[in-house]
Amino acid sequence: MSKSLQAIRGMNDILPEQTPLWRYFEGTVARLLDNYGYKQIRMPIVEFTELFKRSIGEVTDIVEKEMYTFEDRNGDSLTLRPEGTAACVRAVLEHGITGGGQVQKLWYIGPMFRHERPQKGRYRQFHQIGLEVFNLDGPDIDAELIIMTWRLWGELGIRDAVKLELNSLGTSESRGHYREALVEYLSAHHDKLDEDSQRRLKTNPLRVLDTKNADTQAVLVDAPKMADYLDDESRAHFEGLKARLDAVGIPYVLNPKLVRGLDYYSKTVFEWVTDKLGAQGTVCAGGRYDGLVEQMGGKPTPGVGFAMGIERLVLMLETLEQIPQEIARQVDVYLCAFGEEAELAGLALAERVRDELPNLRLQVNAGAGSFKSQFKKADKSGALYALILGDDEMAQQVVGFKPLRGQGEQQSIAWDALAAHLATCVVQG
Ligand code: ATP
Ligand code: MG
DSSP: OOGGGSOOTTOOOOOTTTHHHHHHHHHHHHHHHHHTTOEEOOOOSEEEHHHHHHHHOTTSHIIIIIOEEEEOTTSOEEEEOSOSHHHHHHHHHHTTTTGGGOOEEEEEEEEEEOOOOOBTTBOSEEEEEEEEEESOOSHHHHHHHHHHHHHHHHHHTOGGGEEEEEEEOOOHHHHHHHHHHHHHHHHHTGGGSOHHHHHHHHHOGGGGGGOOOHHHHHHHTTSOOGGGGOOHHHHHHHHHHHHHHHHHTOOOEEOTTOOOSSTTOEEEEEEEEESSSTTOOEEEEEEEOTTHHHHTTSOOOOEEEEEEEHHHHHHHHHHTTOOOHHHHOOOSEEEEEOSHHHHHHHHHHHHHHHHHOTTOOEEEOOSOOOHHHHHHHHHHTTOSEEEEEOHHHHHHTEEEEEESSSSSOOEEEEGGGHHHHHHHHOOOO
């Protein structure tokens, strides 16, 4: 195929054989969030570039080198959203739904775009389910977010393969004091830092903490620790969070180097990480961002949220073989009809059955074909039963009912009794 007719590098088609697992994952998350009282919000995938610069921060990887930015026909600079929080904050402000301290518990799902180096678990178009809560400032809600994800891992059967890492970044004031101490320390060891860290020391010094460079990591061993700079309020908040996780029995590891890539975090930050996916180990990440709404022009509004990467979690389900059996089968019953008269009767019969059993996955053969070829298709569809309408059946106003997966002989069922019969033998999803 010519180059122009290929998908863009790092942007994937999700093929029909993969979508059942995606839908199972997305459905499981959506049900769980419903049950905890979260409401879905849907934002555009394109926003003014300025929105991301102001919220994510000019000196972050995303804004510096990962955004898909272009000019539209009006000459406005637009950007494909690299994450969801900025647009969500823009939306709640624009519609005034967090005004007067109104609590909002929101979630969203959709594609995000970052110009990164594509590899397993890292793509240029990827998908997130994200969640944001506004106007609740206590550790109880931070805990709820983590408890929900813990339940999700349990329902998906991947709980043993993920680990919770926690840190507190304090208020912006205490973080400021810490930043000063860190800069002073790192400046004294400037020559031992890798080039990237030397640059970050000037632009975004906290990011030096999550360097992958071994020499810089060695320097960091004796660096000042954020925990020693936490103000009383942040300390109490963090203790409150840990007490709640302890109460529910959720294990965690404190990771003082966890700073997250974005500028806007404060107090709680967390990541769920796994060692099952190679280098792309973070499946869900989030934290508190009490200053963000104000920074974006709103009234001071506490906020906390997270986002999970759907590709990575689907990959986890595949890697750990946690794929529920029932999602593999797409068809319950396959109807074969031979001859034009049978085809017409079959169509009408299928619709009658659907009226009575709206959840039945009933596939009607299309494209006619011999007995042998229709039967082959019925078998290949994965259906549990074939329904057969030929001359004999038409004459007697019955349908042949044939189990395709072992178990039992073919029987004849009267048309009027078909729906009731199917109801007894097909467990409807
Ligand atoms: P990473 O450190 O892996 O680059 P990040 O800190 O940039 O992640 P966030 O912005 O916190 O990621 O996004 C939340 C989640 O979205 C990540 O934990 C990950 O599961 C997923 N994610 C982020 N970037 C990508 C990507 N390029 N491809 C696939 N999933 C991604
Ligand atoms: Mg990243």
